[in-house]
Amino acid sequence: MCGIIAARVSDDVTPFLLDGLERLEYRGYDSVGVAVRTAAGRIATVRSVSRVADLRADLAALAAAGAPADAVTGVGIGHTRWATCGTVREENAHPHTDCSGRVSVVHNGTIDNAATLRTTLERQGHVFRSEVDSEVIGHLVERALRVDPDLVLAVQIATAQLRGSWAIVVLDARDGRMVAAAHRSPLVVARSARGDFVASDVGTIAAWCETFVPLRDGDVVELGEAWSWSSEGIAVPVPFPTATPFAASALDVDLGDHPDHTAKEIAEQPGVVADVLDRVRRRTADGSTWTGLGLPAFERLAVVACGSSLHAGQVVAGTARTLGGVPTDVVPASEVDQVVLGPGTLVVAISQSGETADVLRALDRLDDRFPVLALTNDVHSSLARRADAVLDCHAGPEGGLAATKSFTAQVVVGVTAVVSALVASGRLEPTRAAALVDELSELPERMAAAAVVAAERVPLLAATVRDAPGSLFVGRGPGLPYAAEGALKLEELAYRWARSCAVGELGHGPLALVDEGTPVVVVDHGDPRITSAAAEARARGGFVVTIGGVGSDLPVIAGRAEATGLAWGRSVAPWGPIEAVVPLQMLARELAVQLGCAVDKPRVPVGSMAVGWPGTRSATG
Template sequence: MCGIIAARVSDDATPFLLDGLERLEYRGYDSVGIAVRTASGKLETVRSVSRVGDLRALVAARADAAPASDARSGVGIGHTRWATDGAVREENAHPHADCSGRISIVHNGTIDNAHQLRATLERQGHVFRSDVDSEVIAHLVERALGVDPDLLLAVHIAVAQLEGSWAIVVLDARDGRMVAAADRSPLVVARSDRGDFVSSDVGAIAEWCETFVPLRDGDVVELGEAWSWSSEGVAVPVPFPTASPFAPSALELGDHPDHMAKEIGEQPEVVAALLDRVRRRTADGSTWVGLGLPPFDRLAVVACGTSLHAGQVIAGTLRTLGGVPTDIVVASEVDHVVLAPGTLVVAISQSGETADVLRALDRLDERHPVLALTNNVHSSLARRADAVLDCHAGPEVGVAATKTFTAQVLVGVTAVVSALVASGRLEASRAAALVDELAELPERMATAAAVAADRVPLLATTVRDAPGFLFLGRGPGLPYAAEGALKLEVLSYRWAEAYPAGELKHGPLALVDEGTPVVVVDHGDPRLQWAVAEVRARGGFVVTVGGEGTDLPALPRRTDAADLAWGRSTAPWGPIEAVVPLQMLARELALQLGCDVDKPRNLAKWVTVE
């Protein structure tokens, strides 16, 4: 969702802010803006309800018209806003200023007591120019500066009055001082030979900084010649910096037409690298032992969206192999969930900042240990958990998760296999055989991609005019059907619903008419053929995804009798490779309909509000 970038550099900060904002675009946004201190000690603020490219044009035009005395300095802040509180209009775009125009702020998160604070500030004479909660922060800092001129102290006083979540950067136009603060919202600071930088996403500053320091809840930091760092109001040494998790080139498209295509294509490589990391430690149980978690009798997955589907695969594997009871908890519905004693919570979020997941953990009984499964080990979720598993998927720019889903499945599946070995529920020899089966996955996924590249374009053309789609599966195949439906819905803006195939005649069959597309994830269960026959008898257009003989075979062709079973995915985690043609179908249909596959409407990569 919203993104923050700030810079203190020796020359004009504007190019850094604009470049950083472009790297934050993938998070999703409705408006964008920057505020830069000028040489005369004023703030030049430019905002737009269009894209960063439009902001660039506005900034360039403003520079051409500005007198030399108003040249921009090396200090500035920028923001991409996802509208939650207040309509999409320029007045609600960040940065926001105080009454005097001295203070400018950018903010991610939600201020729960903003209405009360605003009412008090207005009674005291403060004039608001927007409808958003974030603006109260600028006026709180302004009010504090009226008592004491020190900006750092003013920010401490301001954040002490806030309830909710925030990652903020405050800029003082008079002297160029800059202070950052965070609580329950991600923010990192970094220093390099180019200068000091602040961002909500390390990827936005990776080109200029090889290391970074994440702010923890309650941290307040002033950037300058020497950083001043405090935690919960107490001065502390500056934490040791962490190496950036990826090279800046990892965010570039290369020869790919879009980030989604690139990230779908990276899945075999991601899987192979992950297996190299976990293969031995899975079979002997040491992965689980190393996490230091207590024994558990049940497992509860807490997640949203794609991560929830990955959690269903992980839970299904644990049930099938170890007979361990599991619960699947939609994070936003946690208030209606009661977990049994002895339950281990597995919280899954690719960003580690998913607000629904974090709030769910706040509401669950603290006696339940938490294992975090995330692609960001410096995230709020990772800090909140008792143990963390890194998905090692690398940066994912496309809003629709692809390689992070596969990585979550693989890391989670190998972890529960390791847990079963460590607890004596599964023999090490059986675990080794399962790991050997997973070793075939990179080849399976590469083959699935090659076949889909040949067949999907014509298939998408055939179903392009359909108003909606059904996706069917059984058992281990059902989470992949659900994931395929979600991808198609997100990217093409056509409705898509996933059901267990056995439920077809209990309701969804009423939706099937002449030509209705019905995508069936066929992992070898013979009962699926009854569902296919029911659909075809009513004129439905069936698309099968799975082994040899399906419309989109996700497995290499084998001719020797000894390997015929290889064409059916009988593993407890189901047909992971089937997700590739499902992703490619959703992408191709969206492209044919003229949709932006990297930035689907109304959605964000990091869902940091409930």
């Protein structure tokens, strides 16, 4: 993902752009930039391959060095980028300009026919300065403006030539006009007493605006004294605005006693789970959560998701199979073309942000006859608008890039929805459902206890495995999704390879990776075959770390068994050992910290560049 912020305000626009970009950094931080119209009717562009804080300093320094004519106005655009097209360097950062410097553009999405358009434009004399597909948009607008000076028409002509997905904002230096357009990529516009705003998501502008309007595919909007709105080239009334949710307001930056957002959000999980269960407990056991969604009955379940959300979906699907005998498919969103869904299938699409491009594209490819239930942390997102029904995961904002509390919230919301659906369809007795909800209600205390034990043992454990080039994570049955999630967290945060597999598959290839000291992390829910697999890894010299009951290296229910009679070796719940994810997350984070990685925003490039500020030289930091 990438992030867009744009604004028309009465005074200096840069504070709004910079604050918006800081809220958008979760969408990408390989590079960042702004383009602001100056009092002289020119565009001042500052771009950086560092962080927003460095961009803020560059802007302040350049403004101090500028002449009065270079003073910024209240019109500007900004962008934060996750590199998917073109390397991480200043020339590939947004905003991009046309040949003359009149038009400046920020873009999210992918232009599938960019190479063809670029070749044509270069033959016509246009000069490109970057490797990225986004730059063609500015040149297409430039070409259209040579024929007709109207910016809205130029954007309509330009977008009509594009194939792929886009959310764009175009700024004209001559008159300060600003036009936004979208197709298969999220963009919202909003107006308040402070001015007009455009952003990739409503949370970016929630602090300034009480309402917002999402752009639909094919919409082109000019922001000004009165908004001009068109859809597929035809003028239409401005859609009625939606109230901005309070929960979408700016990220809580108070870390309290925590050193980073990732640590804070790991620690928040017991509270998040307790809050979710308070919301859904009664409506789970009597089936009313499901009936309230208004979805048709289903015979099969297909989960479509990516990354951590895919692992959460595996837990949800496993619960449906175990409790209700429901046939399930768990499909990586990028591979949806390879699956054939049977009649009576309900698609469960899972995305923390609700803006995951692969998930949205997967829904484009699926037949409309399959109803879609969305699990998302943003009920105003593109996914929520596309789905037939939505369940809010209520995880709250995440400042850390790697999903932690949102994963756990997805699991709990998805599991309770499945239990409710099985009750409503007669597959599960209400008394059994009530007992399952009671069992889930123990989870917050279990997770809190797991965190206490992990906090004591994980630092030494991480130091022991710090020099290992990679790790294996293994589990079985309901424990396997948590092993996979633990491996993913280690890769994301510590940049070490990590492979997950079923314990029964160790002898079919993965065991060859085990050498003297190779970490093998075992999610052990008491199955004897897990114990045998751990012994086999030890025999090869593997450094085995067990996460399980009393006697494990990380006993996640330590202190609970004696008080409650709970035992790890009892018949495991259909959703598996959820509390095991806490030490897995803490291990990945601690290893990342010991290796000097930026846990909240991993893989950070260094250096910055500012270009194009009238009357100054480019500045490199």
